[in-house]
Amino acid sequence: MGTETLIEFISSYGYWIIFLFLFFGIVGIPAPEESLLFLIGVLIGNHKLAFGLSAFSAEMGALLGMLTAYWIGKNAGKPFLKKYGKYIGITEERWKKAEKSYLNDHRLMIFAGFYMPGIRQISPYFAGISKVPFHRYFLYSLAGSLCWVVPIIGAGYFAGDLFHINPKYAPFLGVLLLVIFLIYMLFKYVKNKIK
Secondary structure (H helix, E strand, O other), X not given: OOHHHHHHHHHHHOOHHHHHHHHHHHHOOOOOHHHHHHHHHHHHHOOOOOHHHHXXXXXXXXXXXXXXXXXXXXXXXXXXXXXXXXXXXXXXXXHHHHHHHHHHHHHHHHHHXXXXXXXXXXXXXXXXXXXXXXXXXXXXXXXXXXXXXXXXXXXXXHHHHHHOOOHHHHHHHHHHHHHHHHHHHHHHHHHHHHO
């Protein structure tokens, strides 16, 4: 999505468009969340958006997306898996094994899963299906979403200001930062496994 398109959407629909992109990105409809957050930061630095409203819209979209996916998982997940799981290779035995593994690491998966595309979309459904207590899920989702939204917007703001980034190139820099972060996390994971 181009910068002009985002500005046009925000002009037409207000900050609701940021909310909707983040909400649907978390629920599982593909959206370039990191690139969008980074671009928002660059646009804030270029005085095209307000920081407070942008961060609030993005945070509410991410958090409500997490809560919606949790609710769907809790209310429709297990019956859906029992009925259709066999068609996609999810047997009862496999599900129990995956659920046990998830429950052992669910705090980390909910909190740090925001930084891992794919995990942040699947984790809330797993949490709902696995009946992670709502109050715990809510707290980890709130903390994780704040620690994901604000730093990426801030990175876009400071990088755009420091290097005078043209907003139309901001999405590519957001993807680059995500790749660097994922390589770093993979390196740490492998290093810990070797010990």
